[in-house]
Amino acid sequence: MRKLIFLAAIFCFVMAQKVEDCPPFGTELNCSGEFSPVCGVRGFSNNKQIRETYYNQCIACKIGHVEYTVEGKCEEFPEDGHFCSPTESKQEICRYLDSPRCGYFNKDVSCTSPPCVKDGRNVCMTCSIKNMLYTTKGKCKQ
Structure with a gap:
């Protein structure tokens, strides 16, 4: 087990x-052909x-x-998706701007019925959620 x-x-x-x-x-990187x-x-x-x-x-x-x-x-x-940058993912303080975003978690998060999503108040607040990969405008469709 x-x-x-x-x-x-x-x-x-x-x-x-x-x-x-x-x-x-x-x-200056030396890249492989992988x-x-x-x-x-x-x-x-x-x-x-x-x-x-x-x-x-x-x-x-x-x-x-x-x-x-x-x-x-x-x-x-999605073409209109906004990837959460490493900087945004570490953001600790966000403005209280109300601009709803649907956040999509990376594959590290499992859920009962994919896609794994969570509503957020804005890009900053949504991207600062652990394992968030990208956001789209508006609330998530349930």
């Missing part, structure tokens, strides 16, 4: 989607995140000039 629980814990750890900052000197697609986020334009899919995290940081990456292809996520 303990072995089964241990294997389940390892499986959950492996399945968790990673959001990773790029190092400050990403152009195919592990990521969605690179490079800032904002017209209040939308600028995103592009890259071959792997290293290449995204080296040639993509991205701020952070999210495991998986950009096309796998």
